[in-house]
Amino acid sequence: MEDIAFLKWLGTFAAVGLIWACGRRFYRLRHIPTVGGPSLPILSYLGVIRLMHDARNMLHEGYNKHYGSLFKVAFPNQWFVVVTGDKLIDELRRLPDDVALFKDAIKDLLELDTTIGPAFHADPYHIDVIRTQLTRGIGNAFPSLYNEIEDAFEELLPVYANQWTVVDDMLQKLQRITARVSNRAFVGMPICRNNTYLDLVIQHTMDIAWTRKRMILIPRFLKPLAAMFFSRALNDINQGHELLLPVLVERRNKFDNQEKDPASGPSDYLDCLMEAALLRGKGLESVTQMIFATNFAAIHTSSNSMMYFLYDVAAHPDCIPSLREEIQEVVRDQGWTKDAVGKLLKLDSFMRESQRFNGTSAISVMRKSVKGVTFSNGQYVPPGVVMVVPAREIHFDSRVYDNPDVFDPLRFYTMRANGVNEQFANTSTSYVAFGLGKHACPGRFFASCELKAMAAHLLLHYDWKFETGKDRPENRWFAVSVMPDTDVELLFKKREW
Numbered sequence: 258m259e260d261i262a263f264l265k266w267l268g269t270f271a272a273v274g275l276i277w278a279c280g281r282r283f284y285r286l287r288h289i290p291t292v293g294g295p296s297l298p299i300l301s302y303l304g305v306i307r308l309m310h311d312a313r314n315m316l317h318e319g320y321n322k323h324y325g326s327l328f329k330v331a332f333p334n335q336w337f338v339v340v341t342g343d344k345l346i347d348e349l350r351r352l353p354d355d356v357a358l359f360k361d362a363i364k365d366l367l368e369l370d371t372t373i374g375p376a377f378h379a380d381p382y383h384i385d386v387i388r389t390q391l392t393r394g395i396g397n398a399f400p401s402l403y404n405e406i407e408d409a410f411e412e413l414l415p416v417y418a419n420q421w422t423v424v425d426d427m428l429q430k431l432q433r434i435t436a437r438v439s440n441r442a443f444v445g446m447p448i449c450r451n452n453t454y455l456d457l458v459i460q461h462t463m464d465i466a467w468t469r470k471r472m473i474l475i476p477r478f479l480k481p482l483a484a485m486f487f488s489r490a491l492n493d494i495n496q497g498h499e500l501l502l503p504v505l506v507e508r509r510n511k512f513d514n515q516e517k518d519p520a521s522g523p524s525d526y527l528d529c530l531m532e533a534a535l536l537r538g539k540g541l542e543s544v545t546q547m548i549f550a551t552n553f554a555a556i557h558t559s560s561n562s563m564m565y566f567l568y569d570v571a572a573h574p575d576c577i578p579s580l581r582e583e584i585q586e587v588v589r590d591q592g593w594t595k596d597a598v599g600k601l602l603k604l605d606s607f608m609r610e611s612q613r614f615n616g617t618s619a620i621s622v623m624r625k626s627v628k629g630v631t632f633s634n635g636q637y638v639p640p641g642v643v644m645v646v647p648a649r650e651i652h653f654d655s656r657v658y659d660n661p662d663v664f665d666p667l668r669f670y671t672m673r674a675n676g677v678n679e680q681f682a683n684t685s686t687s688y689v690a691f692g693l694g695k696h697a698c699p700g701r702f703f704a705s706c707e708l709k710a711m712a713a714h715l716l717l718h719y720d721w722k723f724e725t726g727k728d729r730p731e732n733r734w735f736a737v738s739v740m741p742d743t744d745v746e747l748l749f750k751k752r753e754w
């Protein structure tokens with residue numbers, strides 16, 4: 258009897274707690290209009306259900322109705338406040354870290370403590386190393402990156418000059434090629450070609466999603482224990498650490514010896530990560546964690562972009578001759594270097610247009626308010642609320658782009674010729690594919706060089722087209738995520754140039 262009474266009390270307590278939490282969330286944001294469903298506690302889950310399959314229309318509706326102000330949409334467990342209009346987006350961009358943070362926004366969304374580890378969120382020191390060493394070192398690293406591009410395509414895309422070959426798993430191939438090329442810069446040879454390691458870094462993104470889905474249901478105090486047993490994402494990192502350990506030990510020894518010889522500084526991404534870790538008194542496990550976090554940010558974003566590029570080229574074959582002509586001229590003159598890739602202005606424009614058209618998410622510039630934020634139009638966002646920018650709506654806004662629904666490969670080339678700085682990696686309030694402001698993607702200059710080198714290599718060495726009778730497939734959407742549809746096959750042929 259006592260047990261039943263206790264359970265009744267517990268049930269009542271939990272129900273009151275839930276209603277209080279939902280009510281508080283509703284009350285705090287009641288002045289910001291809701292789009293896509295009811296605002297009321299519990300009922301707002303109808304908006305979550307709609308968001309899962311109709312996010313594009315919900316955001317479109319909100320953008321058109323509330324342009325120049327804020328609106329909110331329901332996400333599982335929280336509201337997202339959507340910031341629109343150049344002026345307010347620029348205000349969001351300028352918010353300092355003690356007012357709004359990117360890492361806090363993704364901490365809850367990705368369950369970072371149980372997917373990458375609690376120490377990661379406290380000090381994600383890889384970001385500075387990407388921004389400084391990785392970016393500055395692209396020129397020196399380029400010969401090895403291009404060597405990896407040549408080798409990886411040769412091995413993973415075995416097609417012939419005189420016949421079309423069907424390639425039905427191109428996205429998986431691109432994931433592996435991108436992982437190999439990126440890891441040539443992140444961890445070097447030979448580990449960048451170790452298939453077990455590559456499987457782990459590619460799978461890690463899916464395992465973060467798998468782990469997150471389960472951990473979200475577990476009470477906070479039980480999460481550390483549950484993570485020890487059920488976190489596939491942490492398991493990837495542990496397995497990866499065993500593979501990386503010999504390399505890490507070698508690098509640490511090198512660093513110890515360098516300490517005695519200050520003339521020899523760190524030389525690549527891994528050296529710099531090691532230095533940053535050791536200066537913070539962190540162990541080698543922390544370096545592995547940062548390597549996995551770098552791969553998580555880099556591989557699927559980059560391979561999806563390459564897949565969109567392949568589709569967009571196949572859908573606009575009339576652009577191919579002028580793209581090839583530009584690449585041939587530059588490469589014949591200068592060879593394969595970072596500076597040569599920087600001169601491929603038409604290719605740069607094509608890639609930026611492809612990114613504008615597709616993108617990896619319908620939202621960008623995610624920031625969680627640490628303190629309350631009052632925007633210049635008077636709307637107030639209380640602490641603890643995630644704010645986002647509607648990337649797709651901006652990229653398809655006719656106030657921003659002429660004929661935004663038309664894929665114009667030379668759109669940014671022409672803008673650049675007219676003095677507007679619209680390069681692939683540039684960010685602005687009208688182009689947010691790489692985010693905006695202090696927390697804009699630090700890997701975008703690396704990604705821009707790597708992806709353009711891969712694209713130029715593909716254009717010179719291969720022809721490709723859709724299988725007969727098929728057009729470019731529409732992208733797939735899940736909630737706000739955008740992915741290439743992989744049901745359509747591509748046919749490839751080798752070419753001489």
Ligand code: HEM
Pocket residue numbers: 359360383384387391551554555556558559562617621622623689690691692693694695696697698699700701703704
């Ligand atoms: C086409 C490829 C890529 C796309 C579309 C992309 C996109 C993004 C976006 C939208 C953000 C959030 C920015 C914001 O909220 O303002 C971001 C953050 C980030 N990206 Fe990328 N990214 C790409 C490639 C890469 C690569 C290759 C790396 C690493 C070498 C990387 C590392 C990161 C990191 C570490 C962050 C977090 C930054 C922070 O917390 O301050 N990304 N990326």
